[in-house]
Amino acid sequence: MEAMEVDYIQRKQSTYQFLDEGFKIQKEMYRGQQYSQIYFARLHLMRTLLYSLLPNWKPHLPVCTVLGLEQGKECIIVGTLYKHMKLKPTILDEYSKERSAAPLVKPHNFTHPDDHLVLEDESGRVKLRGNVLLPSVYVTGIVVALHGKETDAGDFWVEDILEAGLPEQIEPPLKSEEDKYVVFVSGLSVGSSTSNPLQFQLLVDHMTGYLGDEKELNIASQIVQVVIAGNSVEIPGGLLSGQNLASKDQSKLSEPVKELDILLTQIAAGVPLDIMPGPNDPANFALPQQPLHRCLFPGSSAYNTFKSCTNPHSFELDNIRFLGTSGQNIDDLEKYSEAKDKLEFMERTLRWRHIAPTAPNTLGCYPFTDRDPFFVERCPHVYFVGNQDSYETRIIKGSEGQVVRLICIPRFGETGIAVVLNMRNLECHALSFGTEFSS
Amino acid sequence: MTSTHYKRPSLKLAGISFPPSPNPALSPLPSAVMNNGSSTKKRPSPAAATHNQPSQIQQQQKKHHPTMEEEEEMDEDVVFLDETLLMEESQLLRDMEEREAIASRLAKWKRPALSPAYQSYSKNIVFQQLEIDYVIGETHKELLPNSSGQAAIIRIFGVTREGHSVCCHVHGFEPYFYISCPPGMGPDDISHFHQILEGRMREMNRNNRVPKLVRRIEMVQKRSIMYYQQQGSHPFLKIVVALPTMVASCRGILDKGIHIDGLGMKSFMTFESNVLFALRFMIDCNIVGGNWIEVPARKYKKSAKNLSYCQLEFDCLYSELISHSPEGEFSEMAPFRILSFDIECAGRKGHFPEPTHDPVIQIANLVTLQGQDQPFVRNVMTLNSCSPIVGVDVMSFDTEREVLLGWRDLIREVDPDIVIGYNICKFDLPYLIQRAEVLGIPEFPMLGRIRNSRVRVKDTTFSSRQYGTRESKEVTLEGRVQFDLLQAMQREHKLSSYSLNSVSAHFLNEQKEDVHHSIISDLQNGNSETRRRLAVYCLKDAYLPQRLLDKLMFIYNYVEMARVTGVPISFLLSRGQSIKVLSQLLKKARQKNLVLPNVKQAGSEQGTYEGATVLDARAGFYEKPIATLDFASLYPSIMMAYNLCYCTLVTPEDVRKLNLPPESINKTPSGETFVKSNLQKGILPEILEELLTARKRAKADLKEAKDPLVKAVLDGRQLALKISANSVYGFTGATIGQLPCLEISSSVTSYGRQMIEHTKKLVEEKFTTMGGYEHNAEVIYGDTDSVMVQFGVPTVEAAMNLGREAADYISGTFTKPIKLEFEKVYYPYLLISKKRYAGLLWTKPDKFDKMDTKGIETVRRDNCLLVKNLVTECLHKILIDRDIPGAVQFVKNTISDLLMNRMDLSLLVITKGLTKTGDDYEVKAAHVELAERMRKRDAATAPNVGDRVPYVIIKAAKGAKAYEKSEDPIYVLENNIPIDPQYYLENQISKPLLRIFEPILKNASKELLQGSHTRSISISTPSNSGIMKFAKKQLTCIGCKALISGSDQTLCSHCKGREAELYCKTVANVSELEKLFGRLWTQCQECQGSLHQDVLCTSRDCPIFYRRKKAQKDMGEAKVQLDRWSF
Known part of the structure; x- marks a missing residue:
């Protein structure tokens, strides 16, 4: 930013409270407990x-x-x-006596x-x-x-x-006159053959203020938090199983992670950043997914603005409570139940007061012994899920005056869309980046 | 059905007086695990509530204790009645109250009440009979005023359309047999002969009170079924005896020889002297198994004294019975009551339950009306309290004696016609009866329909050429048909395992939860909740047989088989095939005035004959369509075409003597002579014709039928007809059978061989390029009744057309009804050797139907799952994907995985049944040795006789015997013991693989088993071996396995910088395991049908059992590895 000749624009700040403790697995071990x-x-x-x-x-x-x-x-x-x-x-199908001649078409809904x-x-x-x-x-x-x-x-x-209905909500903060934005992005899929590196670079440049005119810079300065909701990298399958890798495969494996780290470093240098693991990330599979390891991000993890979080992830910004996942809970509901859109699934989980009811039955989850971290004790103001097909949003209201903004964050790698939320009024809009080349 | 918990005032408390702290062995149960504070919030269980009243418990114990002691000291011979006298009066009273309470609960399941017309016995009684037997009793004075003394009384048990149970006593039918009458015997000679015979019989039956042992001797005109005879009939003597058992003794006398004045010592050949009395009755009265019988009003008399528990009991003469043939309304089934039950016993640790020691703790009962899809009674009887189960009537008792008597009362009230279960004949029923004997409950084993008749356990051996010899226990429940699903399964289906678990997995596609018998005692000794858990399990075990029965339509198929063959239903399970043919033969012979000789059991001396022919298989992988030409019912057709029968066979002597015109006889390829049907129509061909026509009709009706129940009956019938037709040939060839005639059977097979050869010749002559066809046809293989032809054409459709043409052309050259049919094409076809092949089966040209394999290792239990999976996958790749290199690669990868120790252990488990203890085995066997070793380790969980022993082969010292290398898979998992990949490679997978690949690949053995993929080997280090005790555990670098000194480091200095990559690999491993862990454990929850209770199942037959265990263990280890990264 030193290079800029314009007036120095101060980035806004907000108070951040980290609420992931419930999703952490630390002392808990696999000791033969069941579900x-x-x-x-x-x-x-x-x-x-x-x-x-x-x-x-x-x-x-x-x-x-x-x-x-x-x-x-x-x-x-x-x-x-x-x-x-x-x-x-069921897993027993693997053992069914007659292997069907035609391969099973994988249905998306059962x-x-x-x-x-x-x-x-x-x-x-x-x-x-x-x-x-x-x-x-x-x-x-x-x-x-x-x-x-x-x-x-x-x-x-x-x-x-x-049904249990929406839980109690903490008082929303006093109406502030100030616009403050939170950017949500998911499905970056760095390293995937289909993702366009330029799109993400544009997003990074936009958020960090390297792009656009003064008006846009002003807006960019009002971004107080970036949340990356899962599937940031895509590691070619087959590399992780089996024997020791040849050296050229070693680089294939670490290349996307390195690239991601470079991009994240640019963000973290300017804006506080929360990164959540998703189903494709180098993280464990079962919910709650544990934070991506710092050793994957030697560059960005040096900044104190960089936070590697669990999935599901919960935090408060200026007393606005956020809760979100990288999408597995909603994707699983879509396989085993029906609704008119993704937001309806999201709304149901809140009204059931449980963000992942299908865990452990069809959704992998850690066999907790004395608690259920997916139980929603306090109603969030913003509830987001990552890695969805398209951007959808809606406000729902509870019987006791609760107001919740639901957001489906689309896969950035495929759509080029990030979602921006204004904390002042919980309004939401899409931020779309297109790159067109004339070829 | 309500779920009300039956609350009894007092004695229950004595039953649950165990200490409230849970048994340590029960720790996997949630009730124990959940004790950490949350249990206080749990809904107090009824059992827990009663714990809060210690004073009451003590009181009860005091009261109860003395009786208990007395019971124990009591001699076993003391009868129950004396014992009750010892009871305190109040207790006796209470006991009676309880009895009444139970009785009123049972009463609601009674059969429907009789209508007034029935009550006054003024109505024709029409019923479907299920069981026919006979007893010896006094002659009925009213019905048979002219006879006296003891006589055989036939009892027919059945059910009316309204669901009333019937017991019909049939009088006046007398046992008899025939002998051929010596020439020149006049009426005087007969009465003289009668006297001599009576005298000899007296000597043998000294104690018999019957006034006349040989009732009468009549001269009749009959003809023996054996050999072609020109004369129409000969005089025979029909000897009528007093009681059925006398047939055998009388036959003995006549066989040995009898001295007759004027004739001297003479022995007689007897005819039809080996026919069972009940069968004789059925044949003579035209009754077939499971048909409807009508007794007109006024032709029967209500029994003076009810001997049975049946609702309708009456006496009649055998001549008054109207037997309806199973057609129209009489083809339907009456609403029989089917009881499916299962018992649980609390075995001692390390022992399989024995009735001398181990109590019966639960009995689950389901009663279903035939034709309905849900049981109308769901009941479980438990020893000690049991929490209620939704939709189930739970009856809890305080003593085992009450449980047993409760069950007896249930049987009596529900009055089942058919009793089913899994292994009930060998286990459940004998166990209950022996247990009652041990406990001294003489009034228990009255489970039949006859009052005061006690059920006994008999040891029997069942031996049959087809089913082999099996030892069994026989428990006869008079008037009720027993149907043991295990026996039925063993008879009808070739399976790798007959455990209820694998049978239900096979047919119902679901895994059964399996609770190890050592856990059963723990559950029983817990509280009412754990007993409830057990009861749910027990109920499921009782329900599965019923579901199998429905799914496989056993009732329909067996009733139809009984109707077709004419034998009682109970014969179908307890006897071999031959009785069915014999019954048909007898029936037919009776119509024709023929009699069957009682051929002496000749054993196997008669020699054997040449069997079916198999054309040499030209092994190979055929990538052109192979057409299959099948003979439809070949052997029955041959018998019909050439009129092969007992009564058309001409003895060599007669061939010379009779001078039969050559156009009237057939000389078979095996050299026998039979007359053609213009001289004498054979009765076997006639039976076969009838069976096959009936089958055609049944199949035609089946197409028309709409009602699923009618369809079920018809389908059962056509199947029964087919099986019966095919068993006729076997009957003539059974050398230890009832009426063997090797001339017939060897002629049949010789014709069969001729037909196959003939077909081959014709095909290869006609379908040639010379004959105007595109290619030369080639017969590549032929088996008993089919010939495989490669016509050389490239498409399935062309092969089908040629196949049809060939079938029609060749059929034209055969005597009717022998017919060659074209049904299917194999394409591609992998022919390995005779009786071993695989191919895709096509019946229509556009899409193949399925993959068909024969004789290839896909089911055998001696092989581990790996073999099956490997073979199936290879065949899939070769035949369906047409990807031979892919199949080869797959084999190589699998072998490499095996050698690199990456194989899922459950794929390597081999299972064998432990049939006797180690000492009784002559040769040391792997599974027996293992069972011994396991017993030394922990007697409680070691396998017992009767269990299946799963094992894997582990790496052992050089020169160790194969049987020393077996090990318990769980032990192997827990201790990281290396398996022996070489064993699996050489002894398990190599042979089946080479068989498949040899026709396809050159140097298959070298290519598959010795390639570069076999070079790297990984062996895990056992954690409990001797050397490891001296080893010091040191952390190694996750990247390169170099030792690292600092305990808090993950990587060595060399590998620093590769963190990201190495971490990704560690976490990917964790991720995979988590995925598997979740899927496996939730599947087990699914099977057990509960989310809130821990999985207890230890079914080693379940394919995921070891995977589940392994996933659990691996998960723990992987998590530890992952945690090393948390620096």
């Missing part, structure tokens, strides 16, 4: 919550456990939903009209019937309260459903 415990922890947390809501919902009805059901008696039961799915792929829901608590399971509870909407792992009664056939006829 029943996270379900138990979830059921326990959610049940306490749902019980507290019952007096305002249907105070006149008795509360039963699954084993306490009596035929024909109306009551409320609380438990974890389990969706029985005909088309759900729902089927015959799917049905089951409610389970520690004591047992009961099959759910009725027209109010749509199997296509729900997935395994959600905890709900149901009003209904046991039928002659031993099923539970559902009359009504109570």
Whole structure:
């Protein structure tokens, strides 16, 4: 910036509070624990919550456990939903006796009209019937309260459903007159054959103030935070498994990471930067994904503006609470349930008060023993997911005045679009970079 | 069905008086794990609630204790009634109350009540019979006023359309057999003969109170079925005896010889003296297994005293029965009640449960009405309390005795017609009965339909040429048909394993949770929640047999088989094939006035005959379509075409004597002479014709049918007809069978050989370039009833056209009904040797149907999964992808993975059943040795006799015997023991691979097994071997494995700078493992059907069991590696 002759433009700042502790796995080890415990922890947390809501919902009805059901008696039961799915792929298919001649077409959605829901608590399971509870909407792992009664056939006829709903939200900060922007980007895919390095360079230059006229520089100076929501690099498959690599492959492997580090260094020099791991990054697979290792970023990690975060990631900027993932939770819901758009899936997770209900069932997750970090205790003001097909956004409101901005961040490598959020009014717009070459 | 927990006032508490702290062995259970504070928030279980009342428990214990002691001290012979007297009166009263409570709960499952018309016995009774047997009883005075003394009474058990159970006592049918009448015997001689015979019989049956042992002897005109005879009939003597057992003793006397005045010592050949009495009755009354029987009103009499628990019980004469042939409305099935059950026993550690020691702790029961898809009774009876289960009627009892008696009452109330289960005949039923004996409950084993009749366990051996010899226990439940799914599976399907788990994986496509028997006791000793867990498992085990029964349509197929062949349903499982043919033969012979001789069991002395022919296989990989020409039902067709039968066979002597015109006889290629049908129509051809016509009709009806139940019946019927037709040939060739006739069977096979040769000749003569075809046809292989032809044309369609042409042309040269059919084309086709081939099967020219393999290692259990996967994958690549280099590469990669120790251990596990203990094996076997070693390590989890022992072959000292190299896969996983890749390479995969590749590749062995991919080898270091105890563990650089001194470093100085790359690799490994860990463990949750409970399953038959274990262990290790980076 020294090279600039113009007036020195001061970048705005905001207070940042880091809230990732819950997503960190530090002391926890694999000691033979199984997944029943996270379900138990979830059921326990959610049940306490749902019980507290019952007096305002249907105070006149008795509360039963699954084993306490009596035929024909109306009551409320609380438990974890389990969706029985005909088309759900299982690992046992690998062993099926007849290898099908035609390769399986990988369907992107496994729902089927015959799917049905089951409610389970520690004591047992009961099959759910009725027209109010749509199997296509729900997935395994959600905890709900149901009003209904046991039928002659031993099923539970559902009359009504109570979901936990949006959690409490901290007071939004006093209306500030000042514009402050947060830039969200995901799916940079550095190293991929399809991504265009120039696009990202343009974005970096824009954010750091190397691009555009004074007006744009002013805007750039109001960017107080950059969040990279997963899939920053793409490492050619096959390099990571197996034997020692030949030296030329070694460089193939580290090249994209080096390139990313150079770009991140440029950002971190100017703007605070949070980087989250995504499914393609050199990070672990199971949620919560742990921060990308600093050794991958020898350049950028030297800056204190550089923060390697978990996925999911949560933080507060000037008392505005952010929560987001690199997209796995929503992508998984899309495979196992149906909705009109991605934002609807996002909204559901908030109303279910659980950002990753399908974990561990179909979404890999760490086998926690005494907690469920995906439980949403406080309602965020901004909820984002990365690596989506297109940019979508919407505001949703809760019954107690909660206001949440939902954002689907598209894959930058494919769309050239980053998302900018104005913290003043939670307004959002896309930032699109195009590069056209006449060839 | 409600889920109400049956709360009984008192005794329950005594049952759960174990200390509230969980058993340490139970630690994997959530109830134990969750104890860290969260359990207080848990809903208090009913059991937990009762713990809070210690005083009450003590009281109960005091009360209960004395009786317990007395029970133990009691002599086994003491009868129950005495024991009850010892009980305190109050307790006795309570006991009765409980009994009543249980009884009222059971009562709701009773059969529908009788309508007034039935009650007054004024209605025709129409029922489907399922079981026919006989008893010896007093002659019915009203029905048979002229007879007296003991007689055989036939009992027919069945069900009416309304679902009422029926027991019909049939009187007046007498056992009999024939002998040929000596020439010149007049009526006087017969009465004299009668006296002599009676006298001899008396000597043999001294204690018999029957007034007349040989009831009467009649002269009848009959003819023996054996050999062609010009005369129409001969005089025979029909000897009617008093009781069925006397047939055999009378036959013995006549076989040995009897002294007759004027004739001297004479022995007689008997006819039809080996026919079982019940079968005799069915044949003579035209009854076939599982058909409908009608008894008109007023023709039957209500039994004076109810001997059975059946709703309708009556007496009638055998001549009054109307037997309906299974057509129209009488082809339907009555709503029988099918009980599927399973028991759980609490075995001692290290022992398989034995009835002398180990209690029965749970019995799960499901009752289904035939034709309905859901059971209407779901019940589980448990010893000690058990938390309720949704949709299941849980009955808890405090003593084992009550459990057993509860079950007996359930059987009585529900009154099942068919009792099914998995291995019930050999395990569950004998166990229950022996257990009741040990506990001294003489009133337990009254499980049949006859009052006061006790069930006993008999040891039986079943031996049949087709099924081999099997030792078995036999428990007869009078009036109920037992159907053990295990036996049915073993009979009907060739599987690598018959465990319920693998059978349900195979047919229902789901894995069954398998709880190891050492855990069962822990669950039982826990609380009502853990027992509930066990009950859920037990219920599932009871449900699976029912689902298999439905899925495989066993009821339809077996009832239809019984109807087609005419034998009772129970014969189908307990007897071999021959009884079915014999029954048809007897029936047909009776119509024709023929009698069957009782040929002495000649053993195998009669010699064998040449079997089917197999044309030499020209091994190779054929990349042109191969057309297959099949003979449709070849052997039955031959028998029909050449009129081969007992009664058309001309003895060599008669050939010379009778001077038969040559146009009326056939000389078979094996040299026998049979007359043509213009002289004498054979009855075997006639039976076959009927069977095949009936099959055609059934198949035509099947096409028309809409109702799925009707379809099921028809499909079962056509299958039964096909099987029956094919078993006729076998019957004539069974040298230890009922009526062997090798002249027939050797003629059949000789004709068969001739046909195959003839077909080959014609094809190769006609389809030539000389004959105007594009290519010369070549027969590359021929088996029993099919010939494979390469017509040389490149397309499937052209091969199909030529195949059809050839089939029509050649069929024209055969005697009807022998017919050559063209059905399928293989393309490409890999012919390995005789009876071993693989190919893609085409029945239409546009798309292949499937990959068809025969005789290739894809299922055998002696092989590890690796072999199966490798072979399947190679065949897939060769045949479907047409990528031979790809297949070769795949083999090389797999071998390299094996040698580099990168193989998934579950693929290497070999499993063998442990049938006896180590000492009884003559040769040392790997799995037996391992079982011994495991017992020394930990007796509790070691495999027992009856278990399957999984093992892998590990690297051992040079010169170690193969059997010393076996090891438990879990132990191998835990201790990083290196496996022996050479063993797997040489003994497991090389042979099957070479078989496939030799026709394709030159130097297959060298190419596949000795290439450069076999050069690098990696062996893991065992963590428990001797040398490792002296080794000091030091950290190595993750990059280059150099030792590093500082414990907090990850990389050596040399590798610094490669952090990013090396970290990526470490984390990628973690990532892969996490993916696998999640998929494996959630799958197991899915199978067990619960999210909130830990997975207990230890099914070693499940393909993912070892992977799951390994993923868990690897995950822990990988995490440690990853944590080394957290500097």
